[in-house]
Amino acid sequence: xxxxxxxxxxxxxxxxxxxxxxxxxxxxxxxxxxxxxxxxxxxxxxxxxxxxxxxxxxxxxxxxxxxxxxxxxxxxxxxxxxxxxxxxxxxxxxxxxxxxxxxxxxxxxxxxxxxx
Amino acid sequence: xxxxxxxxxxxxxxxxxxxxxxxxxxxxxxxxxxxxxxxxxxxxxxxxxxxxxxxxxxxxxxxxxxxxxxxxxxxxxxxxxxxxxxxxxxxxxxxxxxxxxxxxxxxxxxxxxxxx
Numbered sequence: 070x071x072x073x074x075x076x077x078x079x080x081x082x083x084x085x086x087x088x089x090x091x092x093x094x095x096x097x098x099x100x101x102x103x104x105x106x107x108x109x110x111x112x113x114x115x116x117x118x119x120x121x122x123x124x125x126x127x128x129x130x131x132x133x134x135x136x137x138x139x140x141x142x143x144x145x146x147x148x149x150x151x152x153x154x155x156x157x158x159x160x161x162x163x164x165x166x167x168x169x170x171x172x173x174x175x176x177x178x179x180x181x182x183x184x185x
Numbered sequence: 186x187x188x189x190x191x192x193x194x195x196x197x198x199x200x201x202x203x204x205x206x207x208x209x210x211x212x213x214x215x216x217x218x219x220x221x222x223x224x225x226x227x228x229x230x231x232x233x234x235x236x237x238x239x240x241x242x243x244x245x246x247x248x249x250x251x252x253x254x255x256x257x258x259x260x261x262x263x264x265x266x267x268x269x270x271x272x273x274x275x276x277x278x279x280x281x282x283x284x285x286x287x288x289x290x291x292x293x294x295x296x297x298x299x300x301x
Contacts, residue, residue, distance in 0.1 A: 101287055112276060112291045113230075160228060166287060172218050172237075172280065174289060176230035 072096055073165050075177035082153055083185055090148045090180045092163030099165035102146040103174060104138060107160045119146050153184045187212045187279050191292035198267045199300050205252075206262045206295050208277030216282040219253070219260045220289070225273040233275070236260065238282075264297075272299045 072095040082088050092102055101120050105113040119125040119140035127133050135157075137149040146165075150157055160181050164174040188211045198204035210219070221233040236244045236253050243251050248265045264271055277292040 103288065107228075112293050113289075115288050118288055162228075162230065164230070164289075172282075172287075173220070173232060173235060174280075174287075175232070176222075178227070178229045 071167065071173075071175040073099075073163065073175050073177040075163055075180050077180060078178060079181040079183075081183045081185065084154055085152055087149055087151045088153055088182060090150075090161055090163075090182075092146045092148070092165070092177050094144045094165045094167075094175075097165075097167045098143040099146075099167065100143065101166050102140055103164045103166075104136075104146075104148050105162045105164070107162060107179075109160075113162060116148075150182065153182070155184045158182055158184045187214075187217075187281070187290050189277055189279050189290050189292040191277055191295050193295045194293070195296045195298070197298040197300055198264075200267055200269060202267055203263060203265045204267055204297065206264075206275050206277075206297065208260045208262070208292055210258050210260065210277070210279050212258070212279065214281060214283075218280040218282065219251075220278040220280065221249070221251070221260075221262045222276045222278060222291075223271075223273045224276065224294075225270075230276075234262065267299050269299050269301065272297060 074093045076091045104116045116131045117125045117127045119138045121140050125138035140146040162179040164176045190209045217238045219236045223231045234246045250263045252261045274294045276294045278289040
């Protein structure tokens with residue numbers, strides 16, 4: 070149980086285009102989902118927290134207009150990187166916590182974004 | 186704000202031996218959760234073990250156990266009978282108990298190498 074999927078697993082795009090990454094909880098309802106960014110050989114940096122049906126809460130320094138987050142249902146959250154640039158290239162990871170047990174986060178496999 | 190410190194960037198252990206990874210944290214809260222996550226080369230974050238601060242008993246999951254010292258704000262992970270599959274980055278993480286503050290604060294990680 071507690072499986073989280075991400076799609077796509079990797080994506081390459083041209084500078085200036087937008088990219089959407091999906092995060093799904095497959096066997097549970099996730100009231101809260103989290104989006105992280107991880108640079109090579111570094112720890113995870115929380116970008117934002119999203120709750121179903123409400124606006125995401127962004128961490129300090131994260132551009133809301135560049136990283137659009139939508140949590141439209143209890144099983145799906147999306148991260149859209151708008152007008153992507155090479156410096157947005159990174160590994161993006163989502164996690165979700167169960168509605169019945171919010172103490173533990175389960176992580177997706179991550180998405181590698183490369184912007185040319 | 187809470188902080189998590191992992192002072193060992195790299196550790197190595199002989200296969201079948203025991204290794205302990207260190208983690209300290211700083212918080213003014215009295216109740217919280219602590220976690221150890223493993224990130225193998227696939228980069229999938231995997232929950233290893235979880236500890237509730239209000240529980241005095243140290244958590245154990247098969248070969249993995251923790252030494253939780255609340256007064257010292259220390260949370261070390263012991264891996265017994267190390268196996269090749271244990272090779273990974275290990276992250277210690279803190280989570281507040283309070284509703285609305287479910288985000289994880291991660292340490293910088295410890296890279297564990299298993300020597301055959």
